[in-house]
Amino acid sequence: SMAGRRLDDSEPFVDLRLPDGSRCHAALAPLARPGTSISLRVPPPRAFTLDELVAAGTLTWRGAELLRGLVAARAAFLVSGGTGSGKTTLLAALLSVVEPTERLVLVEDASELRPDHPHVVGLEGRPANLEGAGAIEMRTLIRQALRMRPDRLVVGEVRGAEVVDLLAALNTGHEGGCGTLHANSALDVPARLEALALAAGLDRAATHSQLASGVAAVLHVVRGRDGVRRLAEIAVPSRAADGLVSMVPAITLGHDGQLHEGRGAPELARVLGL
Incomplete structure (x- = not known):
């Protein structure tokens, strides 16, 4: 009650x-x-720092530096992973290293993100009441958030039609936007976004076009058998001649616990300004 x-x-x-x-x-x-x-x-009482995530084994030192660079470059990114893989934890840590002068507007179906940042506005969805009225959907919240002069638009979890509004925002000058997405791997992200967007009426070609131009990287996290959540991969989008996007590994966590560069490493370096 x-x-x-x-x-x-x-x-x-x-x-x-x-x-x-x-x-x-x-x-x-x-x-x-x-x-x-x-x-x-x-939820934890506060966001973990990137250094704490390094100490916990979620990130390597090099991985933490790459992610700091991604945030500093104001690149748009998605954090993907399965249930309980640490997507929200990593996103909150990354938002905590955003410059304190920037205004973060968080849009969530249920409020979970608690970044350590002085300039945060949170919008939370509302379910229908007992009479079935009064629901406030994520799409409505994103549209309202865009009217609040966000320096960074953050969607806590992309799982429905709101993907259309997020992709549109990332393609209309809203740099540094980010969010989380359920996906089994970084390679599965384009298909996952395509399915969500198609259900909302955005066709395949438009979805891939907006993904290619609006999202700079996907950070994929996994939960190992030992219970430790780890950043397994950083992937970048690559658009083929037919217009479809695939995710290309730029950095991958090897079995040796070290990060290894992949085919997408040059593009990631370009995004980071290296």
């Missing part, structure tokens, strides 16, 4: 944010077996 959401036999599932910022998902029995299930996702 504190969150104003309904949970009963007619609505046996609920996903909500608690007053302390934690996210709660509940499923009632008998749909949940052997009994009612409650899952909590508790």
Whole structure:
């Protein structure tokens, strides 16, 4: 009741944010077996620093420096990965190294990003009420965010039609924009974006065109069997003669724990101004 959401036999599932910022998902029995299930996702009290992520094994020192350069260059990027791979954690750390004079406008379905930055405005989606009215979608929030003079537009998680508005923003002078995306690998990102955009009415050619010109890099994170979340790859977009985009590995984490350059390394160096 504190969150104003309904949970009963007619609505046996609920996903909500608690007053302390934690996210709660509940499923009632008998749909949940052997009994009612409650899952909590508790955000850290503050964003991790890049140095702390290095100490935790998420980044190498070289990887952290490359990411600092990506932010400093105001390059647009996406953080991809599976559920629980550390996408939000890495994005919050990167936003924390943005120049303090820049204005960050965060758009999230459920507020999770807590960057250590002095100039942050957050917009959060709202589900429909008990009567099924009053919902505020991500697309609406992105459009409102663009009216708030953002130096960087940040979409916490791209998972629906809002991909169209984000790609449009990244192609109309909004440098340094970023967000996270569920994908199994950096190579899967174009197909994932294409599927989301197609459902929103943006055709394949337009999606790939905007991806090629609007996104400079994809940072892919994974969670290893040892439970450690790691930056596995930095990839850059490459557009073929048919107009379709593929992601080309620029930096890859090897089995030796070191970063190795790939075919996309020269393009990444160009983006970083090296």
